[in-house]
Amino acid sequence: MNIHKYEKAWLVAAMVLIVGFIATITYGAVGPGIAMIDDDAGSIDPNEISDHERFGETGVEHLGGNEYEVDVVAQAWSYSPSEIEVPAGSEVTFYVTSRDVTHSFTVVGTNVNTMVVPGQISEMTVKFDEPGEYGILCNEYCGQGHHTMEGLLTVVPEDEFDLTELSTDAPREVEAGNETTINATVNNGMQDGLETTATLEIGEQQYERDVTIDGEGSAELTFDVDTDALGAGEHDWTLTVDDHEESGTLSVVSETDGGDTNE
Amino acid sequence: MEVTRMSSTASRTYLDQFPAEAKVIKAAFWSSFMALAIGGLLGLVQALHRTDVLRFIDSADYYTVLTAHGILLAITFTIFFLVGIFTWAVTTSLDRGVVDIRFTWAWYIMMVVGTILVGVSILGGVVDAIPMYADVLFTFYAPLQAHPAFYVGLVLFVVGSWLAGADWFRTWWAWRKENPDERIPLPTFMALTTTLFWYLCTLGVALSILVFLLPWSLGIVDSVNPLLTRTLFWYFGHAVVYFWLMPAYMMWYIMLPKLSGGKLFSDPLARVVFVLFLLLSTPVGIHHQYLDPGIAEGYKFIAMTNTMFLLLPSLLTAFTVVASMEHGARQRGGTGYLGWLKALPWRDPVFTGMALAGLMFAAAGFSGMINAGMNINYLVHNSWWVVGHFHLTVGTAVALTFMAAAYWFIPQVTGKELWSRQLALGQVLVWFVGMTFMSNAMHRAGLFGMPRRTAEPQYQGFNFDPAVGTVGEINAQVALGAVLLTVALAMFLLNMVLTSFNDDSDSLPANTYAGTLSGPEDSPAVLDNLKLWTAIAVVLVIVGYTLPLASIVESGGLFGPDIGGFQLAIETDPALVLESVREVMP
Amino acid sequence: MRISKGALLVVIAVLIPFVVEFRTALSWFGIELSVLESLVLGGAAILAVVLWAVWPPNGNAEAELSGSR
Structure with missing residues (x-):
């Protein structure tokens, strides 16, 4: 096959670019440790959410040290709980599932963003360093009231937080x-x-x-x-x-x- | 050496060569334009509504409008135009008509019937007289449940497109018998490889609809596994974007060099590019599910790697297309490192439209690389950024190329001269400028977290915090862009309508496409071995999808844990609304 | 005319994305333009391109200005 020398150079440059992209993403995964949402949290029967050990009672739970767990149920068109408060400097693991259709649990302006698919549990761990207020919204269409689905996450100074x-x-x-x-x-x-x-x-x-x-x-x-x-x-x-x-x-x-x- | 059919068809239009096929292609083009007209107008309604510039529909109806906009533009407009172009490409490059024109009409009519069924069921969302519901958007994620007619319509449409592919294959087999030793002409090669990956990817959505969603909407089964049907949708959902894109690529490969006044730089590389799309289009779908629970990180990583390698054929295309344009410009007397650009035929709307579409596709490529970046996807997933991205790809790289191509094709299939070339040139420029405003603002809004698919992205409890400017400025920019795009759309349709009222012309250019500098004789014969490439593509799909699908079925069951359908309309369940209102209140 | 009318229109169209993104780019350096300032800047850029295009080329100036040799 007859390939022009400029085209060969371009081909090599393109491959370098592609391998470079894959390398940066791999670095993001193993260096800063950005884990993807995966299948670790398992599946759930949406009809039995109320009896579930995790989602029977939603909200913030202290796991010890600076580690917390937040259990959230998404449904048309709200989150339970709709207001979440965690201390600054904490490591928070969110567990989210849906009672009806597909939603998302998205904390605006942060990397906290997951699809919430009925039958599945989304798990993600996040560190909150600074106090602040963040909106929570649903970015997956979930019926006619989709745009009203929101919540609020407040990161309070550590000494103001208790359970x-x-x-x-x-x-x-x-x-x-x-x-x-x-x-x-x-x-x-x-x-x-x-x-x-x-x-x-x-x-x-x-x-x-x-x-x-x-x-x-x-x-x-x-x-x-x-x-x-x-x-x-x-x-x-x-x-x-x-x-x-x-x-x-x-x-x-x-x-x-x-x-x-x-x- | 020359593969163009100039000698045999000198100054004959497509209509002169293939009058029967020209009629089907014309019908397909007009079906496409009608979808474009309605879908485009609905796009303006949405842009003005979302940005709160002008709200004259109820926010609950926004999602009906959005469903229609997505389906009409992403599926109907693109695929009707595509079947027209591919029928043209196969018959022109093989220099023979289709085997049986009745078969050709049959698949066209099947696609029309499918479209009507889907359209009527969507319309049921706003017209009380139609007792149907299909506010499920383009992605129809279960357990949102549409009326069975919606799913049946989609199936008819897709099966129609399968038969269209069969038509092109039959025509090629007939040609093959007559020309046993010849290489597959490049345009036919492009149409066939594209058809092959279309068959491969639509299997997923066909399975999803026929085995799960349709029986479920009919009440034959009472549960689905939402993650499974969602994964099957995306098994199809990324390859479909290449299905729209391939005819645009074909135009850039075989029309743009000719319009520039030269030849395609390399036929072998063009074949390599289309083979790569056949191989890699499907086993990447999971990159739309980076943020889905229930899929292990490893499978997402594999999809990411495949996606990144899909950049290769597009980067090769960028080189070949620009090199071909430069060759053409130099044939026209262009000189200098960049001075040759001045020698290109910028007054020709067909050329300028395609060139600007290509330029915007480069920008889309960069935002696509961000989307494909698995971990950075957290920031942009389902935000308005994504909408900005695909308005550059399908909304410009594809749509603008198609509109520019129509300025050449409509005269070819009708025998009538284009009503106004000036209006056409203005149209492609206005589209480009409008999309610049709209898409740029959408990308930026996505970066500060504004969601897509939302009637009122104005929330009670918090405000968005743009890095530069204000939310109001972003909204104004989107509205301005949308208005310009609608103006461009009107200019296009006006030109098309008035062209069809023109008298027949005999001064139209002949039906030709670009020759090549490096022809098929430079490429190894193995490139034409479609069976081999299909087999490898199937293997890649099996490797990429078996384990994720198996683990989804294992954890959630084939039909899920008793998950019934939801049609979440505000008026259907007042208790639900009260409950959600109470939840949101502090 | 140094370039054809069609090419001039295309140059103006292609200039617009640069004008729009210029504002974002400048904010990286702490310079925040208002919308009006951006419009004025964009208008000035377009005017400059139009003037350049319609100015009668003298001698070799055309080749130099267009960046070619």
């Missing part, structure tokens, strides 16, 4: 003179132990408790409230643990006004 959950159980109304309690449950979602203080403010009164909870543990707190000191009337209360706050109102009624209590 503490606070819930309270308190009576709404109590007769004056009776003993009453405001109960709180503090859940520590982190693997590390939590040492903090719980504060209850009610009327002019203030109660404090030191709280120590093991990793993945919870603590029950009981605050005995002196209703005599409060006197009759409506009393707003606030229970604070770190940045978490629960509040309510306690009505103290005198025995003589009574009538509709505890029915």
Whole structure:
């Protein structure tokens, strides 16, 4: 075959270019370690997502150290959860699956971008160095409301992040003179132990408790409230643990006004 | 030495040589133009809607419009034009008509019927009187489910194109009996190799539709494996882009050198290029699935490597086409390192259109290399960047070449002179400028994360952050580009319509194509061994696809875990909408 | 005319992608042009090309300007 010498030179240059491209991509995979979405996370029956060990409860989970897992279910036309908060400097592994049609889970302006195919689980691990806010959007057409499918990822400074959950159980109304309690449950979602203080403010009164909870543990707190000191009337209360706050109102009624209590 | 048929057909148009075939080709061209007219106009509606410049349709209907735009332009416009060009190429270069013109009409009609079925089912998305739904876009990913008529229409269209390929093969076999010792003429060689990889790649989509999607939409089976049908779609989905591109390449190889006033630089290299496309077009489809779960990284790496090697035939084409143009320019008296460019026939819309299309294809090649880069694909996957990319490839390299070619072909198959060459020249330039604005802005928008396929890329909870300029400027640039493209489209159609009202002309150029500087006698005979190349292509496909398909079937089952069809319209399930509204609220 | 009218039109068309991308390229060097400035710059570039094209060539100037020998 008769090939012109310029054409031979061009052919060689083209091959060098092609091999060069393959080399840069290989470098990206083994050097900085950019892994592709693959089949590691396995498959799933979309009808059984709610019972799935991973997706039964979605959201952020602490794995230990600076490692976190975020489980997300995509569906027309939202993500569950739609707002995700992770600490800066963390290594986060996302697991995403779809309840209905094909979606994507795309964090705008980052490399976090995966197709979410029903029946499959997408897994990707990302490092977030700096605090910031990122939009999450679906970039695969998923029906007429596709353009409304969005979420928000917030990377907060490390010292502002916890996985503490606070819930309270308190009576709404109590007769004056009776003993009453405001109960709180503090859940520590982190693997590390939590040492903090719980504060209850009610009327002019203030109660404090030191709280120590093991990793993945919870603590029950009981605050005995002196209703005599409060006197009759409506009393707003606030229970604070770190940045978490629960509040309510306690009505103290005198025995003589009574009538509709505890029915 | 000369392979052109100048002596035997001096100053005879195609219509004079093959009046019966000319009629089919004319019909195919007009089918193509109608798809272009409707699809193009819908493109303007989308561009204005997305950018929030002008919204006169409901955002829910945007996706019906988008489905029609994608199918009409990517499938109907391109493939109808292609079957016209290939029929011309085979008959002209073999210097014989098709074996049976009734067969030719049969496949054309089959393709028309398929198109109508698909078109009507898509129209059902906006016309209440048609109880059909096919808002599934060009990719029809399950479990989005279309009306069975949509899938049946696609099958008819594709089978029609298979029969067209059979027609070209029959014609070649008949010629082969008459000319047992001759090399396959280059245009026929190009048509046949392209047909072979079309057969190979469409097997995937045929399997996907006939075995899985159609029975599922008819309720015969009640579940699909979405990853499997998706992978089968992309098994076809990348090769189809080469199916559109090959007729454009053919034009650049056998028309552009002639229009430049010279000859094709090398016939053997042209054959090598088409053989490489036959070998590599199909086992690359997984590069559209770099970000899919359920496919191991190794298979993605193999697809990436194959894709990168697919650059080779395109880079070789760039050399050959530019070298042929330079040869032509020097025959016309051009001199100097770059001064020869001035000697090219820039007033000829056919030449200028094809040359500008080639230039834009070079730019498209670069954005394509980014797409193909497996890990950098994270940044651009399914963003507007991709839309910018394929508006340079299919939307310009192919569409502009076809429109420019039509300025030569329509007179050839109708015997009428082009209505206005000035308008035609203006048209190709306006298209080029319009696409520059639109595609550039789309690429840039993709880099800051703006998604494709979205009616309202304006979100409640966050804003996009462009590196340069503002989102508003990007949108304005897209809208401006889209308007210019629509103007160019109108100029093209006007010229075509008025040409068909022209009187018959006898001063038309003869039906010829370019000769070669280095002819087929310089190329080893093995290049013409289509059986060998087909066998290697099949082996490459088996190597590239067996393991990924097996692992998809193994993990998700052949028919998936009870995944039924979804037709997610806003009004069908108000509870669903309420639920999604609640989820999004903070 | 140094080049044909058809070629002039093509040169102007091909200039446009360069004008459009010039703005992005400049931002790499910290120079941010507004849209208006880009338009003015593009207009000036096109004007320069048109002037060059229609200016009557004198002697060997044409060969030099077109970059050929």
